[in-house]
Amino acid sequence: MNNHFDCLVIGGGVLGTFHAYHAMKRGLKVALIEKGRRPQGATVRNFGQVVPSGMDRKWQQYGRESLRIYNELQSQIDLTIRNEGTIYFASDEEEETLLVELSEINKQENYASRILSRQECLKQYPGLKSDYVRAGLYFPEELIIEPEVMINRLQDYLAEKGVDIYFGTLALSCDVNGGKVEVACAGNKNFTANKVIICNGSDLDTLFPEIFAQSDLEVVKLQMMQTVPQRNFNIKGAVLSGLSVRRYESFRECPSYRLINEKEDVDSQVKKWGVHILFKQALDGSVIIGDSHHYATPTKQDELGFDLDMDIDEFIMKEARRIYELPDDRIKYRWYGVYVQCSQKDIFQKTIDQHIHIVTGIGGKGMTGSAGFSKAHIDHILNQ
Numbered sequence: 001m002n003n004h005f006d007c008l009v010i011g012g013g014v015l016g017t018f019h020a021y022h023a024m025k026r027g028l029k030v031a032l033i034e035k036g037r038r039p040q041g042a043t044v045r046n047f048g049q050v051v052p053s054g055m056d057r058k059w060q061q062y063g064r065e066s067l068r069i070y071n072e073l074q075s076q077i078d079l080t081i082r083n084e085g086t087i088y089f090a091s092d093e094e095e096e097t098l099l100v101e102l103s104e105i106n107k108q109e110n111y112a113s114r115i116l117s118r119q120e121c122l123k124q125y126p127g128l129k130s131d132y133v134r135a136g137l138y139f140p141e142e143l144i145i146e147p148e149v150m151i152n153r154l155q156d157y158l159a160e161k162g163v164d165i166y167f168g169t170l171a172l173s174c175d176v177n178g179g180k181v182e183v184a185c186a187g188n189k190n191f192t193a194n195k196v197i198i199c200n201g202s203d204l205d206t207l208f209p210e211i212f213a214q215s216d217l218e219v220v221k222l223q224m225m226q227t228v229p230q231r232n233f234n235i236k237g238a239v240l241s242g243l244s245v246r247r248y249e250s251f252r253e254c255p256s257y258r259l260i261n262e263k264e265d266v267d268s269q270v271k272k273w274g275v276h277i278l279f280k281q282a283l284d285g286s287v288i289i290g291d292s293h294h295y296a297t298p299t300k301q302d303e304l305g306f307d308l309d310m311d312i313d314e315f316i317m318k319e320a321r322r323i324y325e326l327p328d329d330r331i332k333y334r335w336y337g338v339y340v341q342c343s344q345k346d347i348f349q350k351t352i353d354q355h356i357h358i359v360t361g362i363g364g365k366g367m368t369g370s371a372g373f374s375k376a377h378i379d380h381i382l383n384q
């Protein structure tokens, strides 16, 4: 009976961990199962920007709820949250038009934002190139986190609050039997639960691979870099460039977006490699720079390769140097991360026999949207 839970979550990434958190807050007996010794997917390989401003209206609501949840948690445990806001820089007239239009949309949504003049941007963001920036749009409520530290501390906190966490535990099968779900794991570990929530991230081969093979999921590989620590130099919050303005979902809701987008060169390196430029300073003073996007279907994930393409890294750095002059832009670490997203929908959800709930494919919005989305999803599952 010790291995029976009200709710068992498979996958210790940000999506699974926040599902476990909200189930625990509902007073349930909860287990979280993670195949790695600690979380090992996209959740520990990302920027750590919590930016509802980049999401469409639906996900902005989840993102804003996430801000509230992160702030509430930070008042109890240090999740490395820094309330430094988000800035989008426009480098030309088109991007500036999109900033102004997004700021109007956010006024209607009662979400605080402020247009910054070129001079204000240069004053508030030392190192920003004066021949790059034309204007900025600042979102004061948004956060940055150190993703790997955050998720580990959050899981330690859940364990203290009574969630049973099993690391190094690979779930191999889930079957409904007599109104309960039986979960079999490698090493002959077995669990049962009334509800199982599978947040498997980009592992599409272990549980229910046939469902993923027929889905609209796509696997996305992103290249990232981190400089050596900078001395006496600060970049405030999440920094997104004109290329992000041209790419992020929120801007697609701007009246001028379609015409601007149609004019873009589809054969450019920016499009070929899916590059847009973001910066975030880590707590040690280093600056994280990215990223690129390459896509594959679930059954052809290996075709993305296991190496870094140095042509892409050099292109990202060339673009980054047009935007920022860092005191020391030597690169200390390079890596890639992988997430999954749906090509048609905003997230992948599938319920099996009323007791097994698969949810993955949150795409590039997981650090921003998971806390808020999971709360609504747990409410939905438990009220069914």
Ligand SMILES: Cc1cc2nc3c(=O)[nH]c(=O)nc-3n(C[C@H](O)[C@H](O)[C@H](O)COP(=O)(O)OP(=O)(O)OC[C@H]3O[C@@H](n4cnc5c(N)ncnc54)[C@H](O)[C@@H]3O)c2cc1C
Binding pocket: 010, 011, 012, 013, 014, 015, 016, 033, 034, 035, 036, 038, 039, 040, 041, 042, 043, 044, 045, 046, 047, 048, 049, 050, 051, 169, 170, 171, 172, 199, 200, 201, 202, 203, 206, 207, 222, 223, 224, 290, 291, 336, 337, 338, 339, 360, 361, 362, 363, 364, 365, 366, 367, 368, 369
């Ligand atoms: C380079 C990069 C930069 C990004 N930057 C940002 C950003 O700044 N802001 C933002 O909002 N989002 C960002 N994202 C997106 C964000 O990281 C993802 O949306 C999010 O981490 C996905 O979380 P997840 O829990 O669904 O998946 P994952 O983090 O991949 O977690 C899934 C977990 O499930 C475990 N697992 C899978 N199958 C099993 C099984 N059968 N048994 C046991 N365990 C299992 C895996 O080991 C893994 O730990 C970025 C992503 C990348 C790759």
